[in-house]
Amino acid sequence: MAAAKRHRTMITNESRPDLPAFVRLQFEPVRGAWALLSPEKVMWPDDVSHDILKRCNGKMTVAEIISSLAVEYDAPEAIIGDDVCGFLQTWADRRLVIA
Amino acid sequence: MTAPGPPIGMLAELTHRCPLQCPYCSNPAKLLKANAELKTADWVRVFNEAADLGILQVHLSGGEPTLRGDLEEVVSALSSRGVYSNLITAGVNMKPERITALKNAGLDHVQLSVQGATPEITEKIGNMKGAHENKLATARAVRAAKLPLTLNAPIHRHNIHQVEDFIELALDLDADRLEIANVQYYGWALINRTQLMPAWDDVMQQVDIVEEARERLRGVLLIDFVTPDYYAEFPKPCMGGWAQDAFMITPDGSAMPCHAAHTIPHLTFDNVKDKSLADIWDSSPAFDAYRGTDWMQEPCRSCERRDADFGGCRCQALAIAGDAAATDPACSLSPLHDTMLKIAGQTQSAGEMVDDFTFRRIGVQQADRIAD
Ligand code: SF4
Ligand code: SF4
Numbered sequence: 001m002a003a004a005k006r007h008r009t010m011i012t013n014e015s016r017p018d019l020p021a022f023v024r025l026q027f028e029p030v031r032g033a034w035a036l037l038s039p040e041k042v043m044w045p046d047d048v049s050h051d052i053l054k055r056c057n058g059k060m061t062v063a064e065i066i067s068s069l070a071v072e073y074d075a076p077e078a079i080i081g082d083d084v085c086g087f088l089q090t091w092a093d094r095r096l097v098i099a
Numbered sequence: 100m101t102a103p104g105p106p107i108g109m110l111a112e113l114t115h116r117c118p119l120q121c122p123y124c125s126n127p128a129k130l131l132k133a134n135a136e137l138k139t140a141d142w143v144r145v146f147n148e149a150a151d152l153g154i155l156q157v158h159l160s161g162g163e164p165t166l167r168g169d170l171e172e173v174v175s176a177l178s179s180r181g182v183y184s185n186l187i188t189a190g191v192n193m194k195p196e197r198i199t200a201l202k203n204a205g206l207d208h209v210q211l212s213v214q215g216a217t218p219e220i221t222e223k224i225g226n227m228k229g230a231h232e233n234k235l236a237t238a239r240a241v242r243a244a245k246l247p248l249t250l251n252a253p254i255h256r257h258n259i260h261q262v263e264d265f266i267e268l269a270l271d272l273d274a275d276r277l278e279i280a281n282v283q284y285y286g287w288a289l290i291n292r293t294q295l296m297p298a299w300d301d302v303m304q305q306v307d308i309v310e311e312a313r314e315r316l317r318g319v320l321l322i323d324f325v326t327p328d329y330y331a332e333f334p335k336p337c338m339g340g341w342a343q344d345a346f347m348i349t350p351d352g353s354a355m356p357c358h359a360a361h362t363i364p365h366l367t368f369d370n371v372k373d374k375s376l377a378d379i380w381d382s383s384p385a386f387d388a389y390r391g392t393d394w395m396q397e398p399c400r401s402c403e404r405r406d407a408d409f410g411g412c413r414c415q416a417l418a419i420a421g422d423a424a425a426t427d428p429a430c431s432l433s434p435l436h437d438t439m440l441k442i443a444g445q446t447q448s449a450g451e452m453v454d455d456f457t458f459r460r461i462g463v464q465q466a467d468r469i470a471d
Binding site: 095 | 152323
């Protein structure tokens, strides 16, 4: 019996990215840093990555994430938009972000 | 050399007992019996110490960890502290209810070993009838419990032709990740090296298959590829570097920097029954022995890659070069690299003649070291 076929998640402005249940963004008190826990790997997201990842809550669209980051970083949406989409696509391809 | 910072991960070998008998098992040749194993309370204490130390991920391994009836208790000790738990199982002895119980205890991820892509190879390698069907049932139960699943396929001459089939199997079982992991030759694999060594052409073909599949399955299936040391240009940073960010604990509580560290005769290991994990991490002489880069000889000492691969595997250096502080002969810059390639070629052709493994069993081998 073949399982339901999987597809690559393509990130668009309308996607609502989320972290899968088996990926955890967690503050690690010994180092005083945010860690992302995933199967086999622990990652240490930098401030910008953390700001994107913490908005991946399955509710906000990519467009909303971009405008909220634009406000926080006081930067034009047009400039950060591509970076955010590229980041999320890379993470989706590693199956660490779902949408 | 003191600790570089807190450790990130720990491998806990809960038991050496296992229903399978894989001839490449990473357990030592001299296997521990059940009565030598740490008690539940010991593991719970150790896992709390691990969380205090800043460890974020614990791999529960064996042998077969599900043979421990207290696995649920051990998993909840981890999840109550926010430590990510990964169960490494052969999956031949588990009922779906057990998987649900482990999930409820807070288990985060399951890594299931697959010896072959077909029943015939799985049974031949694990030396157990019906193992393949049991594994498929376990994989399906894991996904039904909504746990993420990695398939781990150790690769050698008897299944290197099945790499494409392993990829299909992973897709079929709805796995998130697949590890195509070429066998590393220490422990039982060193004993069975002649029977296991793949041929150069097959290794090269395997690389093409994996690269093509990674491209085609981007975002669908993650494929991790552990390349074969004997045919490598540069070595792997074993365990991410000796006592750099991870270590392991044996079923009776010895803390070792890597699986095969016990093969290095002059090292002595601290035990979690006598010392706290923090003490061991900071000052165990075995951890200090090859930590960082101070211990290195040439060509590693002045090599620009030394902080990336830490000179490769100490145990392989000992096994091939006779000196644990030598450059890993897997490295093309090692004076012994040609010898390693020659060993690969010779054992590979000798392997055409032999087909019987020394199966991994308690009491089969009493020596930890074998002569080359
Ligand atoms: S490698 Fe095989 S024999 Fe060794 S622990 Fe894993 S399943 Fe058991
Ligand atoms: S010489 Fe040593 S440090 Fe340099 S690549 Fe080889 S193993 Fe790594």
